[in-house]
Amino acid sequence: MSEPLLKVENLSKRFGGIVAADELQLAIARGELHAVIGPNGAGKTTLLAQLSGQLRPDSGRIYFDGRDITTLPMHRRSALGVARSFQITSLFLDLSVLDNVALAVQARSGHSFRFWRNARTDPDLRKPACAALERVGLATRRNDLASALSHGEHRQLELAMALACNPRMLLLDEPMAGLGPEESARMVEMLRALKAELTILLVEHDMEAVFALADRITVMVYGRVIASGRPADIRANKDVRDAYLGEQEAAHG
Amino acid sequence: MTPAFNVRVAAVVLLLAALPLVPVYARLANDPFLLTLFTRIVIMALAAVSLNLILGYGGMMSFGHAAYLGIGGYAVGMLAHEGIYSGLVQWPVALAASALFALVIGALSLRTRGVYFIMITLAFAQMAYYVVAGIARYGGDDGLTIYKRSQFFAPLDLSNKIQFYYLCLALLYGGTYFVWRLVNSRFGMVVQGTRSNEVRMRAIGFPTYRYKLVCFVIAGTLCGLAGALLANHNDFISPATMYWTRSGDLIVMVVLGGMASPLGPWFGALVLLVLEEALSSITEYWQIILGPLLLLIVLFARGGIDGMLRTIGGRRA
Amino acid sequence: MTLLVEQCLNGLQFGLLLFLLAAGLTLVFGIMDLVNLAHGSLYMLGAYFAATFAAWTGSFVLGALLALGATLLVGMAVEVVAMRRLYGRDHLDHVLGTFGLILFFDEAVRLLWGPEGLSLPLPPWLNTAVEILPGIYYSSYRLAIIVVTLAVAVFLYVLVMRTRVGMLIRAGASNREMVGALGVNIKLLYTLIFGLGAALAGLAGLMQAPILTVQIGMGENILILAFVITVIGGIGSIRGALIAALLVGFIDTLGRAFFPDLLRMALSTAAASTAAPALSSMLIYLLMAVVLVFKPEGLFSTGNK
Numbered sequence: 001m002s003e004p005l006l007k008v009e010n011l012s013k014r015f016g017g018i019v020a021a022d023e024l025q026l027a028i029a030r031g032e033l034h035a036v037i038g039p040n041g042a043g044k045t046t047l048l049a050q051l052s053g054q055l056r057p058d059s060g061r062i063y064f065d066g067r068d069i070t071t072l073p074m075h076r077r078s079a080l081g082v083a084r085s086f087q088i089t090s091l092f093l094d095l096s097v098l099d100n101v102a103l104a105v106q107a108r109s110g111h112s113f114r115f116w117r118n119a120r121t122d123p124d125l126r127k128p129a130c131a132a133l134e135r136v137g138l139a140t141r142r143n144d145l146a147s148a149l150s151h152g153e154h155r156q157l158e159l160a161m162a163l164a165c166n167p168r169m170l171l172l173d174e175p176m177a178g179l180g181p182e183e184s185a186r187m188v189e190m191l192r193a194l195k196a197e198l199t200i201l202l203v204e205h206d207m208e209a210v211f212a213l214a215d216r217i218t219v220m221v222y223g224r225v226i227a228s229g230r231p232a233d234i235r236a237n238k239d240v241r242d243a244y245l246g247e248q249e250a251a252h253g
Numbered sequence: 254m255t256p257a258f259n260v261r262v263a264a265v266v267l268l269l270a271a272l273p274l275v276p277v278y279a280r281l282a283n284d285p286f287l288l289t290l291f292t293r294i295v296i297m298a299l300a301a302v303s304l305n306l307i308l309g310y311g312g313m314m315s316f317g318h319a320a321y322l323g324i325g326g327y328a329v330g331m332l333a334h335e336g337i338y339s340g341l342v343q344w345p346v347a348l349a350a351s352a353l354f355a356l357v358i359g360a361l362s363l364r365t366r367g368v369y370f371i372m373i374t375l376a377f378a379q380m381a382y383y384v385v386a387g388i389a390r391y392g393g394d395d396g397l398t399i400y401k402r403s404q405f406f407a408p409l410d411l412s413n414k415i416q417f418y419y420l421c422l423a424l425l426y427g428g429t430y431f432v433w434r435l436v437n438s439r440f441g442m443v444v445q446g447t448r449s450n451e452v453r454m455r456a457i458g459f460p461t462y463r464y465k466l467v468c469f470v471i472a473g474t475l476c477g478l479a480g481a482l483l484a485n486h487n488d489f490i491s492p493a494t495m496y497w498t499r500s501g502d503l504i505v506m507v508v509l510g511g512m513a514s515p516l517g518p519w520f521g522a523l524v525l526l527v528l529e530e531a532l533s534s535i536t537e538y539w540q541i542i543l544g545p546l547l548l549l550i551v552l553f554a555r556g557g558i559d560g561m562l563r564t565i566g567g568r569r570a
Numbered sequence: 571m572t573l574l575v576e577q578c579l580n581g582l583q584f585g586l587l588l589f590l591l592a593a594g595l596t597l598v599f600g601i602m603d604l605v606n607l608a609h610g611s612l613y614m615l616g617a618y619f620a621a622t623f624a625a626w627t628g629s630f631v632l633g634a635l636l637a638l639g640a641t642l643l644v645g646m647a648v649e650v651v652a653m654r655r656l657y658g659r660d661h662l663d664h665v666l667g668t669f670g671l672i673l674f675f676d677e678a679v680r681l682l683w684g685p686e687g688l689s690l691p692l693p694p695w696l697n698t699a700v701e702i703l704p705g706i707y708y709s710s711y712r713l714a715i716i717v718v719t720l721a722v723a724v725f726l727y728v729l730v731m732r733t734r735v736g737m738l739i740r741a742g743a744s745n746r747e748m749v750g751a752l753g754v755n756i757k758l759l760y761t762l763i764f765g766l767g768a769a770l771a772g773l774a775g776l777m778q779a780p781i782l783t784v785q786i787g788m789g790e791n792i793l794i795l796a797f798v799i800t801v802i803g804g805i806g807s808i809r810g811a812l813i814a815a816l817l818v819g820f821i822d823t824l825g826r827a828f829f830p831d832l833l834r835m836a837l838s839t840a841a842a843s844t845a846a847p848a849l850s851s852m853l854i855y856l857l858m859a860v861v862l863v864f865k866p867e868g869l870f871s872t873g874n875k
Contacts, residue, residue: 054456074455074456074458075457075458075459075460078457078458079458084456086453086456090450090452090453090456091450091453092446092449092450092453093449093450094449095445095446095449099442099446102442103442103443103446103454103457104457106439106442106443107454107457107458107459108458112439112440112442112443112459112464113439113440113467114438114439114440115434115435115438115440115441116434116435116438117438117439118434118437118438119437119438119439119441119442120437120442122439125439161457308662314661314662314665316665361859361862361863364862364863364866365862365866366866367661368599368605368661368801368805369801369862369866369867369868371605371661371665372797372798372800372801372858373801373858373859373862375794375797376794376798376855376858376859377855377859379794379851379855380852380855380856383848383849383851383852383855384848384852386844386848387844387845387846387847387848387849388841388844388845388848389840389841389843389844389845390841393844394844497790497794498672498790501607501665501669504662504665504666504669505666505669508662508666538677538680538681539677540673540674540676540677541673541674541677541678541681543670543673544670544671544672544673544674544675544677545670545674546670547666547667547669547670547673548652548666548667548670548671550666551656551663551666551667551670552655552656552663552667555663
C-alpha cells in the first residue's frame with residue numbers, strides 16, 4: 001500500500017482542563033475522501049486547526065506527503081498544497097466574489113509588494129480565480145459583491161477560495177453548515193466531482209452527505225478516536241451508535 | 254443599469270476640468286482671494302488623499318495624521334530659518350522626516366487595535382505638537398515665519414501665486430493617480446483585504462502587519478509633502494497645524510467626500526473649505542451648523558458625497 | 571520640602587480631578603461602547619454654567635449645584651437626541667459624530683457667552699490657606715477639591731459595587747448583550763449612565779474653574795488627558811481610571827514643577843522655559859506608549875471590546 005498523503009501520529013492538545021485531542025492517530029490515503037464525525041466538542045475543529053497550522057499541538061507529529069509539517073507556519077503549509085475552508089463564513093464581504101478568490105491565489109503567489117500593476121486585470125491572478133469559481137459554479141457571480149450572495153453561495157465561495165490555490169489536500173470544516181436540502185445536494189455533487197482530483201478531509205454533521213461521499217470515516221469523541229473504517233462498518237459499530245449515531249437518528253427521525 | 258448621463262462621472266470630469274481654470278477665472282473676476290482659497294483646497298485635498306489611503310482603503314483610523322502636515326512644514330521652516338532655502342534640500346528632508354516618523358509611530362501603533370489605535374496615534378501626534386511647541390529657537394508656541402519660499406531652478410518661482418497653484422495642482426493630480434494605482438495593485442488588494450477581514454487575510458497566509466506598516470509610511474510621506482506645500486503657501490508654520498483637532502478636520506474631509514474612492518477626498522476638501530468660507534460670511538458661528546451637519550452625515554449619508562453621487566446616478570455600489 | 575509637599579498635594583488634586591473626567595468616559599466607553607469626544611464639552615459647560623449661576627445667585631455653592639444639575643440635564647438630552655443613534659455603530663462613526671458635537675458646543679458657547687471666557691472667583695471662606703502640617707500651608711479650596719472628589723470616588727465605589735444599578739453597570743461592562751437579554755430597561759439605564767458621566771465631567775469642570783480660566787477649548791485640552799488615562803487604566807475599569815489618573819496627575823504636576831529647574835541646568839533660561847512645559851506634557855504620552863507596548867489592553871481592562 002502506498003504512503004498515506006496525510007499521517008497524524010499521537011496528536012495531543014489541551015486547553016486548560018479540556019482535552020481537545022488525545023493521542024490522535026489518523027492516516028488518509030491519496031485520493032481518499034475521509035470524513036471525521038462526532039458530537040460537538042469532540043475536537044474536530046481543533047484537529048483541522050492543527051492540521052492547517054492555526055494551532056500548535058502540544059505533542060505528536062503531522063506528516064504531509066512524507067514530510068513533517070508539525071511546526072510549519074500556515075502560509076508554508078498552504079504553499080505545500082494544504083488548503084482549508086472555514087466553518088463560520090469569514091469572507092471579504094465588501095469586495096467582489098472574484099476579488100475574494102483572487103486574494104486566495106495572491107496569498108500563494110509570493111510577496112505582494114508590487115505597487116503599480118493592476119491586480120484585478122493580472123492574468124496570473126484572474127485565471128486561477130476564475131477557474132476555481134467555475135468549479136464551484138459561481139462563475140456568473142464573479143463581479144457581484146460577496147455581501148450580495150446567499151448563505152449557500154457563501155459556502156460555495158469558501159470552497160472556491162480553498163480550491164484557488166490548487167491544493168493537493170482540502171480540509172473542509174462543515175461545508176454543509178446552514179444549507180437547505182437543495183443547496184446541500186448541490187454541495188454533495190460538487191464534492192463528489194472534486195473527489196476525483198483531490199484528497200479531502202471532511203468534518204461534517206450532515207450524515208447523509210457523509211455516508212454518500214466518504215471512503216472512510218473516523219469517529220471522534222472528547223478528543224479521542226473511538227472508531228475508524230469503512231462507512232458500512234462504522235454504521236454497524238455499537239460504540240459509535242451509542243455515542244453519536246443514535247442521537248443523530250433520533251434528531252433526524 | 255448605468256443611465257446615459259452618469260452624475261458621478263459628470264461631477265468628476267467637471268472637477269478635473271475646472272480646477273486648472275481657477276487662476277484664469279480669478280484673474281477675470283479680479284478676485285485674487287479665490288486663487289488663495291483654491292490653493293489651500295488643493296493642498297488639503299492632497300493631505301486628505303493621503304489619509305484616505307490608510308483610513309478609507311486600509312481601515313486604519315489614525316487620529317494623528319495632521320502631524321505630518323506639521324513635520325513637512327517644519328522641515329521647510331526650520332531649514333529656511335537656518336538659511337537653507339533650496340527646495341531640493343528642504344523637500345526631500347520633509348519627506349524623509351515624515352517617513353521616519355510614520356515608520357516609528359506605525360511600528361508601535363499598529364500593534365494595537367480599534368479605539369486603542371485611535372488613541373495612540375492621537376497621542377503621538379500630540380507629542381509631536383509638544384515637541385515643536387517646546388523649541389524656542391523655532392518660535393515655540395507662536396510659530397515660525399518663513400521669509401522666503403522654497404527655491405527651485407528658474408523659471409519655477411514659488412512666490413508667483415499662479416505658478417505655485419499649478420505646482421500644487423500637478424502634485425495633487427500626481428499624488429491621486431499614484432494612490433489610485435497603489436490601491437488597485439497587489440499591494441493595494443492586500444491592504445483592502447486587511448480592512449475587510451484581517452483575520453481571514455492572516456488565515457490565508459498574509460503577514461498583514463508589514464503591509465499595513467508600509468501603507469502607513471506611504472500615507473505619512475505623502476502628507477508630509479502636503480505639509481511642505483502648506484508651509485510655503487502660508488509663509489508660516491506653527492504647532493497648531495498639528496493639534497489633534499486638525500487631524501479631526503482631515504478625517505471629516507475624507508468621510509465627507511466618501512471613503513475608499515479615489516476622488517472622494519477632493520470633494521471632501523472642496524466642500525468643507527468652501528462651506529467654511531461661505532458659511533462664515535453668513536454667520537461667524539457657522540460651526541454651529543457644521544457640527545450637527547457632520548453628525549447627520551455620519552448617521553444618514555455614510556458614503557459621503559461620492560456615495561450620494563453614486564446613488565443619484567443609480568449605479569450599483 | 572514645603573514645595574514638595576505642596577506639589578504632591580497638587581498632583582493628588584489634579585489626579586483626582588482627572589479621575590472624575592476619566593471615570594465618566596470609561597463608564598460610557600465600557601458599557602455603551604461609545605467613544606465620546608464631546609465629553610470635554612460637558613466639562614466646559616460645567617465650568618460656564620457654574621460661573622454664570624454663581625454670578626446670578628451670588629453664591630458659589632448654589633452656583634455649583636445648579637451647574638451640576640444643568641450639566642446633567644444637557645448630558646441626558648444629548649444622549650436622547652444624538653448618542654442613542656450611535657450605539658452599535660463603528661467607532662469611526664462615534665469619533666466623527668461626537669467631533670461634530672464638539673464643534674457645535676464650542677460655537678454655541680461662543681454664541682451665548684462670547685469669545686472672551688469667564689472667571690469664577692472663590693468666595694472668601696474658600697480662599698484661605700489651611701495649615702495641614704506644622705509650618706506647611708495649603709489652599710483650602712484645593713483641599714476641598716480633594717475631599718469632594720474622594721467622596722465622589724467612594725460614592726462611585728458604593729454605587730458600582732453595592733447597588734443593583736451598579737451590578738447592572740458591572741455586568742454591562744463585561745457583557746453588554748446579556749444585560750439587554752435580562753430584560754432591563756436598557757434605554758433608561760444608558761441615559762442615566764451617560765447623564766452620570768456628564769455630571770462627573772461637569773463637576774470636574776466647575777471645580778477646576780476657579781483655578782484655571784473658563785474658556786472655549788478648555789475641553790479639548792483636557793479631553794486628551796482623560797482619554798490617555800482611560801487607555802492606560804483599561805477601558806471600562808473605574809479602578810483602572812483612578813490609578814491611571816493619579817499616576818498621570820502626579821507625573822504631570824511634578825514634571826511641570828521640577829522640570830524647568832532641571833532643564834535650566836542644561837539649557838539657557840529662554841530655551842528651558844519654552845521646553846519645560848512641552849516636555850512635561852510629553853511625559854504622559856510617553857507613559858501611555860510604554861503601557862500600550864507591554865499591555866495593549868491597558869492595566870485593568872475588563873475585556874469587553
